[in-house]
Amino acid sequence: MGKRVAVCAVEQTGFFTNLWQKRFQEMAFDIVEPIIRKTGVTFDMATGIRNIITCSDDVFDARTISDNAMTDAVGAHYRGEEKVTMDGINAIGYGLACVLSGHDDIILIVGHCKESQSESRDMVTNLAFDPFYYRPLGLDFKNVAALQARAYMNKSGVTDEHLAKVVVNSRKNAALNPAANARELLTEEQVLKSPMTCDPIRLLHEYPVSDGAVAMLLVCEERASEFTDKPVWISGFANCMDSYFLGDKDLVGNFSLKKAAERAYRKAGVKNPAEEFDLVEVNDCFAYQTPMWLEGLGLCGEGKGSALIDGGGLKTCNVNKSGGMLAGNPLMIGGLARAAEAVIQLRGEAGDRQVEGAKKALAHGTTGAAGQFHSVLVLDSE
Amino acid sequence: MARQKLRQKDDKHEHCYIRDGKLALPYQYFAGRVGSRFLIALRDKKQILGVKCEKCNRVFVPPRQRCERCMEDLSDSWVELSDTGELTNYTVVNYEDKHLPRKPPYILAMIKLGGADTPLPHILEGIEPGKVELGMKVKAVFADETTNTILDVDHFEPV
Ligand SMILES: [Zn+2]
Numbered sequence: 001m002g003k004r005v006a007v008c009a010v011e012q013t014g015f016f017t018n019l020w021q022k023r024f025q026e027m028a029f030d031i032v033e034p035i036i037r038k039t040g041v042t043f044d045m046a047t048g049i050r051n052i053i054t055c056s057d058d059v060f061d062a063r064t065i066s067d068n069a070m071t072d073a074v075g076a077h078y079r080g081e082e083k084v085t086m087d088g089i090n091a092i093g094y095g096l097a098c099v100l101s102g103h104d105d106i107i108l109i110v111g112h113c114k115e116s117q118s119e120s121r122d123m124v125t126n127l128a129f130d131p132f133y134y135r136p137l138g139l140d141f142k143n144v145a146a147l148q149a150r151a152y153m154n155k156s157g158v159t160d161e162h163l164a165k166v167v168v169n170s171r172k173n174a175a176l177n178p179a180a181n182a183r184e185l186l187t188e189e190q191v192l193k194s195p196m197t198c199d200p201i202r203l204l205h206e207y208p209v210s211d212g213a214v215a216m217l218l219v220c221e222e223r224a225s226e227f228t229d230k231p232v233w234i235s236g237f238a239n240c241m242d243s244y245f246l247g248d249k250d251l252v253g254n255f256s257l258k259k260a261a262e263r264a265y266r267k268a269g270v271k272n273p274a275e276e277f278d279l280v281e282v283n284d285c286f287a288y289q290t291p292m293w294l295e296g297l298g299l300c301g302e303g304k305g306s307a308l309i310d311g312g313g314l315k316t317c318n319v320n321k322s323g324g325m326l327a328g329n330p331l332m333i334g335g336l337a338r339a340a341e342a343v344i345q346l347r348g349e350a351g352d353r354q355v356e357g358a359k360k361a362l363a364h365g366t367t368g369a370a371g372q373f374h375s376v377l378v379l380d381s382e
Numbered sequence: 383m384a385r386q387k388l389r390q391k392d393d394k395h396e397h398c399y400i401r402d403g404k405l406a407l408p409y410q411y412f413a414g415r416v417g418s419r420f421l422i423a424l425r426d427k428k429q430i431l432g433v434k435c436e437k438c439n440r441v442f443v444p445p446r447q448r449c450e451r452c453m454e455d456l457s458d459s460w461v462e463l464s465d466t467g468e469l470t471n472y473t474v475v476n477y478e479d480k481h482l483p484r485k486p487p488y489i490l491a492m493i494k495l496g497g498a499d500t501p502l503p504h505i506l507e508g509i510e511p512g513k514v515e516l517g518m519k520v521k522a523v524f525a526d527e528t529t530n531t532i533l534d535v536d537h538f539e540p541v
Contacts, residue, residue: 137504138479
């Protein structure tokens, strides 16, 4: 086994539908400060943080190279700083490389997004498409997800009723997570009666517009004990990209997710994903994605997403104890927030939603339209 | 232009003002050599072209210079596609927004044109949303005025 990297601290702002009274820089500082306070880490160039990885999106921030505007808030003044403009879970993979290559002992990761600042997040995601063929048709991450939802439901037998169960489960879990945005309990009937915004996607199948930030401290194995007595180890990370043009890919094939999972599991020595994880956090922007991503991750058989929901598997497999993305994280840090929950659980600090004795967790992130890009992270407490 | 005012969203937060702004930037997009040929054929001949990768035996639309699977150069492997095709997927867009090409409700469909292997998203008109069926045959209706985009096909409708 090679050297290891530990997550030694994690902080999140909590997630809200409209944090209008916070600049994004302040959101970042709000979580960097407690990391410094709780771990005693410094920005000393010899012994402290020399390099910071941020995650944000220029269009959501309405500023070109928006990380340039927050160097002070993340301690990057006169230090190294790079920005990941994909889901922030990839900043963990990046930080892992910085440490394992021997360039850094300590990496601070700070991801943020304020979806509420734009008039419409669907307009922001429309800009993700090319200007000649897809963007003029009004494609955005919601209506493209609706196409994927229909294809997946046709293939898997997941029904509107199953999706209602997914949302109800998310809210039940979120109610116990003080950081979650959408924490009001819902009944299946309420979900089934919510308006069809883009069929088969209903309003309550969509993650709510959300603002928030997540920070993490990664440290090399030799020095982890300087900052925590509860390190969480990164045992596998991988990601994989699928086609940009929607029509080029098999919408229900989960190709890139399977590839990412396969590589992360191999590195982490996970042989039977359906049995080995104490908890699983999947980046579900829309309700159909919970079972679909679980299938792709090999946590249930191909086409068995509906059976997993029927059999109470969301509960027994401890899927999205945080409430998941469905309970409200902004785009860009949905996967990073999944990783944050996994770390909190493995540290035994999840309060009322704690999975007792949790030792091994899976966190998943996705970026782009209809799951173009997937990232898989395996974490261990030992 | 009217002067933008700072405004307070509520009186619970002291010294918290916001200003309404707008991201707007005139821009020019190069269509690429392959994209340019596609768009000119669409505009001037009402032809929908695809590109074929002989190695992968796949016809792609929208066209692109290189096959993403094998990186073969596809810039001279044009295939004329049919202006009719089969509906492979759809959703009824039922929300309103500035980037959407129609007022809701309207149908966004995936259409596999005759001769293509990859379905193309487009707007479907001329049918009630409740009557749409996967596999139905649809035909391109060309726009009267060009926008030099895929909207030179105004929409598709049932054959
Ligand atoms: Zn090819």
